[in-house]
C-alpha cells in the first residue's frame with residue numbers, strides 16, 4: 330500500500346511539473362512571457378494590436394467604477410501574465426508588460442445583495458505596452474516609457490489613437506509618479 334501511494338505521488342508531481350512547463354507557469358518561462366507578449370502584439374513600425382485572449386490569460390488588476398448620470402461605467406484593467414509578481418518584487422513594470430483597460434457600460438438590478446451593478450457591454454479598450462528601450466522614437470504612439478493604443482467596439486481590431494501626447498497623456502499626468510499608471514486602484518499590485 331505504502332509503495333503504491335509513493336508511486337502515485339511521484340507520478341503526480343511529474344505530471345504537475347510537465348503541466349507547469351507546458352503552460353509557462355514556472356518563473357523563468359513567465360518572465361519570457363512578458364517579453365513575447367510585447368513582440369507578438371507590435372509590428373516593425375510600432376503598430377499595436379489588442380491581445381486577443383486577455384480575458385482568459387491575463388490577470389485582473391482591479392476595477393474603477395465611474396458614476397455618470399449619462400451612464401455608469403466599469404473600467405476593468407488586465408495585465409499580461411507575471412505582472413503582479415514582478416511589480417511586487419521590483420516596484421515597477423517589466424519591459425514588455427501589456428495593460429488592457431476595458432471600459433464597460435453597466436446594468437443593475439435588485440439582487441439578494443442589494444442594488445447590484447455589473448459590467449454588460451464593452452465600449453472601448455485602452456492598451457499600454459511597457460517599453461524601457463525607446464524602440465520607436467519616430468512613432469507618435471510611443472513615448473514616456475510606453476506604447477499607447479485605443480480600440481472601439483464598433484471596429485474592435487482597428488487601432489484608432491493617433492498621438493499619445495494628445496489622446497492619452499494629459500489625462501495620465503496625475504499618475505506620472507507611478508509610471509503614468511493609476512496603480513492605487515489595483516489591489517493585485519499591492520495598492521492598499
Ligand code: HEC
Nearest residue numbers: 393404428430455456457477478479490496497500510511
Ligand atoms: C479622460 C481622461 C483619459 C484619457 C483621454 C485617457 N485616459 Fe487612460 N485612464 C484615465 C484614468 C483616470 C484611468 C484610471 C481610472 C479610471 O479608469 O477611471 C486610466 C487608466 C488607463 C489604463 C489602465 C492602467 C492605469 O493607468 O490605471 C490604461 C491602459 C489606459 N488608461 C490607457 C490609455 C490610453 C492608451 C489612452 C489614449 C489612447 C488613454 N488612456 C487616455 C484617464 C484617461
